[in-house]
Amino acid sequence: MENNDVVIRLDKVSKSYRNKQVLKDIDLTIRKGTIMGLIGKNGAGKTTMIKALLGLLKLDSGKATVFGEDSWDLPGEVKHRIGYVPQKTDMFSGWMRVKDLLDYIGAFYNIWNKDKISKLVKEWSIDPDARFRDLSEGEKQKVAIVAAMGHDPELYIFDEPVASLDPIARRTFIKELIDLNLDSGSTMLFSTHITSDLERIAADVALLKDNEIKYKGSLSDLKEQYSEKMNLEDIFIELNK
Amino acid sequence: MKEYIKIFRFNYRTMPLGMLIYLTIVIFTILMKVFDSEAYILFGKVDSVFVLVFVNLFGIACILNYIILILCLKLSLNTPIFHSVPEIRNKIMNYSLLHLSFYFAWFVFIAGGLKELKLISFLVFLNLCILSLIVTAFFFDSVSVYRSRKYIIVKILFHIFGLIGIFALPAIQDKYPRSATLFYAGFAAVIIYQAVSFRRNYINFNLKESSENGFENTIRSIEKYFESMPEKSLRKRITHSEKSSDKYRELFEITIFGVYHPLIYLQYPWIAAIVFGLIIDHEGMIPFLSVIPLIAGSYLSLTIGNKDKITFLYTTSGLSRKEFVNKVLKTVLRKFLIAFLPLLPFMILYTIIYNKFTGVMEYHVPVILFVFILAAWLFLTWIVWMAVLQFADFDKLKSINSESLFSRMRFRK
Numbered sequence: 001m002e003n004n005d006v007v008i009r010l011d012k013v014s015k016s017y018r019n020k021q022v023l024k025d026i027d028l029t030i031r032k033g034t035i036m037g038l039i040g041k042n043g044a045g046k047t048t049m050i051k052a053l054l055g056l057l058k059l060d061s062g063k064a065t066v067f068g069e070d071s072w073d074l075p076g077e078v079k080h081r082i083g084y085v086p087q088k089t090d091m092f093s094g095w096m097r098v099k100d101l102l103d104y105i106g107a108f109y110n111i112w113n114k115d116k117i118s119k120l121v122k123e124w125s126i127d128p129d130a131r132f133r134d135l136s137e138g139e140k141q142k143v144a145i146v147a148a149m150g151h152d153p154e155l156y157i158f159d160e161p162v163a164s165l166d167p168i169a170r171r172t173f174i175k176e177l178i179d180l181n182l183d184s185g186s187t188m189l190f191s192t193h194i195t196s197d198l199e200r201i202a203a204d205v206a207l208l209k210d211n212e213i214k215y216k217g218s219l220s221d222l223k224e225q226y227s228e229k230m231n232l233e234d235i236f237i238e239l240n241k
Numbered sequence: 242m243k244e245y246i247k248i249f250r251f252n253y254r255t256m257p258l259g260m261l262i263y264l265t266i267v268i269f270t271i272l273m274k275v276f277d278s279e280a281y282i283l284f285g286k287v288d289s290v291f292v293l294v295f296v297n298l299f300g301i302a303c304i305l306n307y308i309i310l311i312l313c314l315k316l317s318l319n320t321p322i323f324h325s326v327p328e329i330r331n332k333i334m335n336y337s338l339l340h341l342s343f344y345f346a347w348f349v350f351i352a353g354g355l356k357e358l359k360l361i362s363f364l365v366f367l368n369l370c371i372l373s374l375i376v377t378a379f380f381f382d383s384v385s386v387y388r389s390r391k392y393i394i395v396k397i398l399f400h401i402f403g404l405i406g407i408f409a410l411p412a413i414q415d416k417y418p419r420s421a422t423l424f425y426a427g428f429a430a431v432i433i434y435q436a437v438s439f440r441r442n443y444i445n446f447n448l449k450e451s452s453e454n455g456f457e458n459t460i461r462s463i464e465k466y467f468e469s470m471p472e473k474s475l476r477k478r479i480t481h482s483e484k485s486s487d488k489y490r491e492l493f494e495i496t497i498f499g500v501y502h503p504l505i506y507l508q509y510p511w512i513a514a515i516v517f518g519l520i521i522d523h524e525g526m527i528p529f530l531s532v533i534p535l536i537a538g539s540y541l542s543l544t545i546g547n548k549d550k551i552t553f554l555y556t557t558s559g560l561s562r563k564e565f566v567n568k569v570l571k572t573v574l575r576k577f578l579i580a581f582l583p584l585l586p587f588m589i590l591y592t593i594i595y596n597k598f599t600g601v602m603e604y605h606v607p608v609i610l611f612v613f614i615l616a617a618w619l620f621l622t623w624i625v626w627m628a629v630l631q632f633a634d635f636d637k638l639k640s641i642n643s644e645s646l647f648s649r650m651r652f653r654k
Contacts, residue, residue, distance in 0.1 A: 092553065105557060
């Protein structure tokens with residue numbers, strides 16, 4: 001029986017592209033209110049795992065569920081409980097102005113927190129009148145993050161959301177996530193290369209290496225296994241050796 | 242010389258398939274000179290599949306020529322490898338001129354076998370008008386002089402003269418050879434003026450100026466008006482979708498098809514006129530129909546290129562997979578049906594006018610042809626979108642697309 005507390009469950013999930021194994025027998029459970037950091041080298045399978053969770057690709061074997069539902073055929077109401085920030089922002093219509101794009105995305109949802117959106121746009125110094133295609137990569141990423149927050153989702157899935165952000169924007173973003181987690185108990189899956197950000201935000205981490213999860217558990221437990229002087233980046237390098 | 246090779250390599254890397262134009266030119270030249278010195282195949286009657294393929298390949302080579310030209314003039318300046326090359330604008334301009342001269346020399350060489358001066362004159366005028374139109378369109382925003390009243394008048398005059406050259410001159414040049422020669426001289430002078438002006442503006446980097454007064458200001462206001470129209474329409478449609486019982490259809494349409502200015506509907510009389518003209522001229526219909534597979538191929542590539550947009554719609558919509566697939570299919574088919582239907586009254590109107598003044602055409606001919614084209618297009622759309630949506634793996638489809646020939650034709654970033 002599915003535990004009500006479990007938001008994401010991957011059960012022996014495998015996926016390969018053209019005979020190249022990307023995920024192999026992955027097991028992972030993320031409970032409600034958890035902030036889970038997903039780390040791994042380029043090509044480790046982080047994005048594939050996220051796409052599998054969203055039903056954007058079909059698994060070779062195993063089962064992925066989100067809120068207890070098979071991710072390949074998520075019901076509409078479950079999809080609206082998820083806020084997804086993709087690695088690339090090509091999926092938005094570049095000809096729209098930022099304010100129109102956000103209104104357009106808002107129209108998909110039954111609940112759309114306009115005040116929160118306006119506040120974030122202002123705080124993050126996003127020009128609402130600029131056309132999306134004219135923004136820098138970092139600004140586009142900010143818009144994507146804001147757009148994912150408007151419908152107050154219960155689960156956030158971020159695929160390397162801070163890669164193009166400057167340090168100030170990264171800090172603001174992380175602060176926002178912590179606030180969201182504390183205020184509404186949102187669950188977050190956060191894939192990134194920037195391990196220092198994970199140290200600020202994530203309680204749990206999962207390390208993907210050689211198509212498998214090499215470590216999953218709390219960040220503090222992981223750190224305890226290594227010297228006190230080592231930060232997460234050093235541990236990450238050590239684990240990937 | 243090294244720089245010119247660099248520019249060639251840039252063009253090749255940006256559009257590998259486009260560079261096949263040079264190979265096509267060589268093959269065509271050999272074939273035409275060995276087997277068809279009078280250019281009968283190319284400009285004669287289309288009476289076999291071989292001729293059909295030949296004519297279409299020739300047309301594609303001509304179009305690619307202009308794409309490469311614009312690619313070279315417009316995109317190469319944005320490439321970091323050229324930033325440090327001294328006098329790069331001069332060199333790009335020389336390379337483009339060389340490419341264009343080569344193309345025109347080849348074109349006249351091939352068409353020269355015709356010994357049909359009227360047709361050669363028609364084709365050369367047509368090419369010049371297309372070239373002028375393409376260059377103006379691509380540089381209108383960046384070259385300030387194109388926005389001046391003087392230059393716009395020159396351009397309008399050029400195209401009026403060009404149209405006379407295309408349609409009227411071949412008919413009158415036997416009767417009035419002196420006037421025809423004068424016309425050619427005048428037209429050549431306008432071409433030289435345009436070429437020199439373009440070269441000066443391009444090399445001297447006379448790009449967009451800040452002066453916002455007079456005629457330029459008027460043009461800018463008109464541009465702004467046209468730019469703001471889709472935005473107003475978008476906001477109206479968003480508001481409307483919120484109250485609509487079929488909000489996802491309305492929202493999907495915006496992402497898949499965009500929002501267009503209502504003036505786009507002015508093209509219907511023209512499209513209907515072209516189709517009607519092709520019905521009257523059965524021979525013209527054959528090469529037209531043979532282009533359909535090419536259009537279908539590009540359409541397929543464009544649709545698959547929409548994968549990111551489909552991903553966005555899938556993750557954002559509150560629909561299950563099955564509901565989503567059905568909704569997208571219904572949206573796309575409905576949109577095409579609505580887009581095609583206005584052609585029918587125009588085609589019937591043209592038939593009435595045609596029957597009144599010249600020939601006799603039965604009314605069921607354009608109607609049947611219209612229904613046939615519409616049905617074929619809807620079927621193609623259904624197949625393509627089903628392939629896009631039902632494909633088991635979004636990423637797999639994307640990786641196939643990235644290796645397809647059509648996507649290799651696209652500009653790489």
